[in-house]
Amino acid sequence: MQLSLLQQQLINDHQQGFPLCSAPFSELAQQYKVDECEVLAAINSLQTLDVLSRLGPVFDHKKAGASTLVAMAVAEDKLDHIADLVNQFEQVNHNYAREHDYNLWFVVTDKDMVALNKTLKAIEEKTALTLLILPMEASYHIDLSFKIDFNDNPQEQHQLKHKEALR
Amino acid sequence: MNYVAFHARAPEQALSSEQQDKLRSLLEQGLPLVANPYAQLAEKINAEETQVLSQIALWQQQGLIKRFGLVVKHRQLGYQANAMVVWDINDQQVNDIAAKLSKRSEVSLCYRRPRQLPHWPYNLFCMIHGKYREQVLQQIDEITEQLHLKTINKAVLFSHKAFKQQGARYQRGKSE
Numbered sequence: 001m002q003l004s005l006l007q008q009q010l011i012n013d014h015q016q017g018f019p020l021c022s023a024p025f026s027e028l029a030q031q032y033k034v035d036e037c038e039v040l041a042a043i044n045s046l047q048t049l050d051v052l053s054r055l056g057p058v059f060d061h062k063k064a065g066a067s068t069l070v071a072m073a074v075a076e077d078k079l080d081h082i083a084d085l086v087n088q089f090e091q092v093n094h095n096y097a098r099e100h101d102y103n104l105w106f107v108v109t110d111k112d113m114v115a116l117n118k119t120l121k122a123i124e125e126k127t128a129l130t131l132l133i134l135p136m137e138a139s140y141h142i143d144l145s146f147k148i149d150f151n152d153n154p155q156e157q158h159q160l161k162h163k164e165a166l167r
Numbered sequence: 168m169n170y171v172a173f174h175a176r177a178p179e180q181a182l183s184s185e186q187q188d189k190l191r192s193l194l195e196q197g198l199p200l201v202a203n204p205y206a207q208l209a210e211k212i213n214a215e216e217t218q219v220l221s222q223i224a225l226w227q228q229q230g231l232i233k234r235f236g237l238v239v240k241h242r243q244l245g246y247q248a249n250a251m252v253v254w255d256i257n258d259q260q261v262n263d264i265a266a267k268l269s270k271r272s273e274v275s276l277c278y279r280r281p282r283q284l285p286h287w288p289y290n291l292f293c294m295i296h297g298k299y300r301e302q303v304l305q306q307i308d309e310i311t312e313q314l315h316l317k318t319i320n321k322a323v324l325f326s327h328k329a330f331k332q333q334g335a336r337y338q339r340g341k342s343e
Contacts, residue, residue: 001243011244016234020220022203040200043237047200053238053333054197057223063231069280071287083330095331098251098324102287105251105324106331132287138262138279141269145234146241152298153245 001049006032006042008150011051015145018055066116067109068135071102072127079103085127091119102132182222186212190222241296242329248297252307253289255282255320261291267314268293273306289322300325 003011009032019027025043029036046052059065074082079097086092086106095106108123110116124131182190189212198204205223206216226232242249256264261279268291269277276294297303304323311317 001245011237011239015236015239018198018236020205020224020235022205022216022220024204025200025202036202040202044200046237049243051240051243053240055200055237056194056197057226057232057235058238059191059195060230060233063229069292083328087331093331093333095329096249096326097328097330098326100322100324102324105326132283134280134283134287134292136278136280138265139277140262140265140279141274141277145236146239146275146296148239148241148244148246149298150244 001051003046003049003051003150004042006034006038007046007051008148010039010042011046011148012145062136062139065109065111066113067107068116068120068133070106070108070120070123071132071134072104072129073102073132074104074129076103082127082129086123088126089119089123091116092123180215180218182212182214182218186214187222190214190219194223240332242332245298246296248300248303249326250295250297250303250307251324251326252293252295253322253324254291254293254316255288256291258290264314264316265291268310271310273297273310288320 010028014028018024021027023036025039026036029039032039043052043055047054072082072086083095083097083104086104087095089108091108091110092106093109095104097103098105108116108119110119120131120133190208193208193211199207201207203216205219209216209219212219223232223235227235254264265277265279268274273295274293275296276292278292279290280292282288282290295303295306297306303325307323311321
């Protein structure tokens with residue numbers, strides 16, 4: 001994926017500390033010496049390219065509500081189907097397949113513990129599988145900004161090799 | 168460099184708790200991509216732009232908001248090698264070792280979670296994101312060696328498919 005220099009700069013400079021002022025995009029435009037509409041267009045197209053999840057706040061899980069990591073051991077041929085069932089719950093985000101007997105991993109968030117437990121029970125009933133429930137007990141590291149290296153892009157070839165290795 | 172031009176201070180008139188809930192719900196969907204996004208949010212919750220700006224600044228100050236900016240999908244940018252490394256570290260040592268692990272630049276997240284015996288013996292979770300699987304495996308080897316963790320039982324769980332990747336929505340059902 002080829003991103004413009006402005007898009008690359010926005011990604012590496014503004015994962016945190018986005019301007020809190022009346023015209024934030026205009027402020028960014030001044031920083032990069034471009035027009036406000038160019039900044040808006042750059043961010044818009046990041047969204048269209050599905051590179052941007054959103055522009056906004058990341059709330060602290062602990063302070064903002066109740067959440068937990070959950071794992072399931074799913075038969076390989078049922079994985080897509082079960083993942084789909086799990087995804088139907090709007091309380092589920094970050095749902096990944098991982099290489100392990102516990103092969104489906106997702107985060108469930110809800111407004112409080114009571115609501116969270118209710119949702120977990122409902123997921124268990126819907127999938128007829130047991131959940132491994134792993135709530136966070138302590139956080140040692142908060143990832144505020146992740147520097148993206150735009151110069152080293154994995155070749156298509158390389159990605160294919162990974163996929164083959166996974167089979 | 169400080170681009171937070173609007174400093175946290177007590178707003179002239181604080182938002183009602185209903186307005187706060189609505190604002191949080193709107194923010195979780197992402198800032199509108201218009202010239203004056205905070206004014207647009209303010210209009211939706213029947214408030215002034217300054218009240219919205221003050222509220223967000225206050226939430227940042229209180230730590231409710233960890234960061235505010237572009238939330239990027241790493242996989243789409245070539246970061247396909249995403250490993251969750253889990254360790255079974257005895258309870259006396261786990262905090263010390265976690266502190267050392269979280270200082271490593273390769274480690275983007277580090278959490279302690281309960282073991283669920285007999286199914287799950289691991290209590291410390293680290294995330295390492297990279298572009299290449301071999302590179303991430305090598306980083307894990309280096310960390311293991313340098314922090315003297317060779318004798319500790321661990322597992323490396325690479326992800327190979329993202330079924331869902333979205334921000335948490337805590338306020339669902341309360342605001343609409």
